[in-house]
Amino acid sequence: MDWAELPVDLPIQFVVRLTVIDWLKFRAVCTAWRHAAKLALGSGRRPKPEPPWLMLPGRRTDRTTASFLSFSDDGHRLRTAILPEPAIQSRMWIGSAHGWVVTADEEFSLHLLNPVTGAQLRLPCITTMGFFYALPRTEDGRAAGFLFHHSSFLALHWPEERASAFPPDELPIDRMPLRFLRKAVPLRDPSGSGEYFVMMIHGPMFKLAFARQKDAKWVILPSPYQFHDAILYRGQLYTMTACGALLVWEPDGETFKSRVAVAEHDEGEEYVCFKKYLAESLDGDLVLIWRERRSSRGEDDSSASDEENDDYDDDYAEPDPTVGFQVFVLRQGCQGSEWKEVHDLGGAALFIGYSSAVFFPAAGSPNLQADCIYFTDDNISIAWRRKEEPRDMGVFNMKNKALTVMSTVDQHFNNWPPPIWVTPSIDIV
Numbered sequence: 167m168d169w170a171e172l173p174v175d176l177p178i179q180f181v182v183r184l185t186v187i188d189w190l191k192f193r194a195v196c197t198a199w200r201h202a203a204k205l206a207l208g209s210g211r212r213p214k215p216e217p218p219w220l221m222l223p224g225r226r227t228d229r230t231t232a233s234f235l236s237f238s239d240d241g242h243r244l245r246t247a248i249l250p251e252p253a254i255q256s257r258m259w260i261g262s263a264h265g266w267v268v269t270a271d272e273e274f275s276l277h278l279l280n281p282v283t284g285a286q287l288r289l290p291c292i293t294t295m296g297f298f299y300a301l302p303r304t305e306d307g308r309a310a311g312f313l314f315h316h317s318s319f320l321a322l323h324w325p326e327e328r329a330s331a332f333p334p335d336e337l338p339i340d341r342m343p344l345r346f347l348r349k350a351v352p353l354r355d356p357s358g359s360g361e362y363f364v365m366m367i368h369g370p371m372f373k374l375a376f377a378r379q380k381d382a383k384w385v386i387l388p389s390p391y392q393f394h395d396a397i398l399y400r401g402q403l404y405t406m407t408a409c410g411a412l413l414v415w416e417p418d419g420e421t422f423k424s425r426v427a428v429a430e431h432d433e434g435e436e437y438v439c440f441k442k443y444l445a446e447s448l449d450g451d452l453v454l455i456w457r458e459r460r461s462s463r464g465e466d467d468s469s470a471s472d473e474e475n476d477d478y479d480d481d482y483a484e485p486d487p488t489v490g491f492q493v494f495v496l497r498q499g500c501q502g503s504e505w506k507e508v509h510d511l512g513g514a515a516l517f518i519g520y521s522s523a524v525f526f527p528a529a530g531s532p533n534l535q536a537d538c539i540y541f542t543d544d545n546i547s548i549a550w551r552r553k554e555e556p557r558d559m560g561v562f563n564m565k566n567k568a569l570t571v572m573s574t575v576d577q578h579f580n581n582w583p584p585p586i587w588v589t590p591s592i593d594i595v
Contacts, residue, residue, distance in 0.1 A: 182213070190592075213590075216237075219234040221267070221588045259584070261349050261351050262352070262522070265280055268366075274309070276291075292384065297315045299315070301336065308339075312336075312339075313337070317332055348368055349395070353396065364378075366384070373387075374396070387421065389424060391407040395442060395443045404427070406443070441457040445523035449512065455493050458492070491541075513528055513529060513536045514527055516539045518539060540560075541560060545558070557585060
């Protein structure tokens with residue numbers, strides 16, 4: 167029997183039951199099956215959902231590949247993928263969602279990348295923000311760095327105050343990860359339309375800027391707050407501040423304006439650092455996650471993270487490991503919306519790191535543990551300074567509060583960039 171001569175609707179019915187890896191194998195069989203897979207994508211059908219993959223830098227001897235750990239595979243088998251040119255191992259990974267990763271190269275050019283298919287979309291240059299300016303290139307043509315205008319930055323976020331006349335600050339290119347990079351969140355999947363919407367939390371002071379395909383520049387969202395995360399929830403943009411306030415952003419012409427949806431949430435402990443994340447549960451609830459790191463610096467530690475204290479030299483300080491998590495669900499109370507703590511995940515697994523936090527049902531996935539949080543390192547300051555050291559990665563059980571270290575990177579692999587969760591997707595960009 168010639169499988170290529172099957173009626174096209176039959177392979178389409180078959181391919182939509184496959185995972186991403188099997189979908190890729192299916193469309194490589196022959197021209198007819200590749201056409202069927204393309205027709206399925208064009209009609210809005212996608213591969214069978216599966217848990218996020220852990221994207222790892224490739225082996226030290228091969229910088230042209232990346233490795234992926236899939237929980238859908240028995241034995242957690244590592245898969246290898248060829249990286250698009252230029253190889254993204256020379257870039258930093260600063261966020262992911264919907265199957266796309268935000269990367270920054272050595273010259274701080276930003277891209278959206280689908281690591282499964284190699285599709286890339288260029289994001290606007292940071293010089294479009296209005297307070298970063300590129301320094302002249304070196305004699306050999308390399309990027310030297312940027313000139314940061316403090317006064318312009320302060321005037322954007324505190325226009326009612328008279329900004330001090332700070333002289334511009336020259337930032338060498340190798341200081342930019344410490345001064346600028348925090349997290350980038352792809353809020354909309356560009357597959358199909360090619361239209362992206364990326365929210366970036368940047369330094370100094372954990373501020374917000376967004377870029378859409380139609381803007382061709384980064385648009386600043388002025389605010390006195392510092393931010394930890396952003397999410398597009400039920401069609402509205404929500405952000406979580408460092409102090410625990412939930413803000414909702416409403417359209418205001420070509421940009422957005424904010425209002426406080428839930429006031430600051432008291433953390434209740436001194437000398438404990440909480441990183442905050444937002445996610446949508448499988449039941450459609452808005453969820454707040456606190457990641458607890460108990461500081462090794464005691465009273466000398468400030469409420470700001472190492473990422474914000476740009477002049478703090480922690481080359482010899484011990485990184486603060488994750489020691490636990492707390493999870494809250496947004497509920498309507500007598501005083502309005504409020505956070506209610508929960509002690510399980512409804513049988514789901516939760517994935518946290520540089521990626522957008524995402525829930526996935528553990529039932530039907532034998533390699534996943536129910537009511538557990540799978541976390542990866544997301545302290546870019548320490549990761550940048552300690553590129554060869556093990557990462558803060560593990561599994562936290564919400565019910566018994568047990569934390570297990572996850573060691574997936576052996577001596578054959580690089581530790582830079584830090585591993586990141588990627589929800590695999592097939593695009594048609």
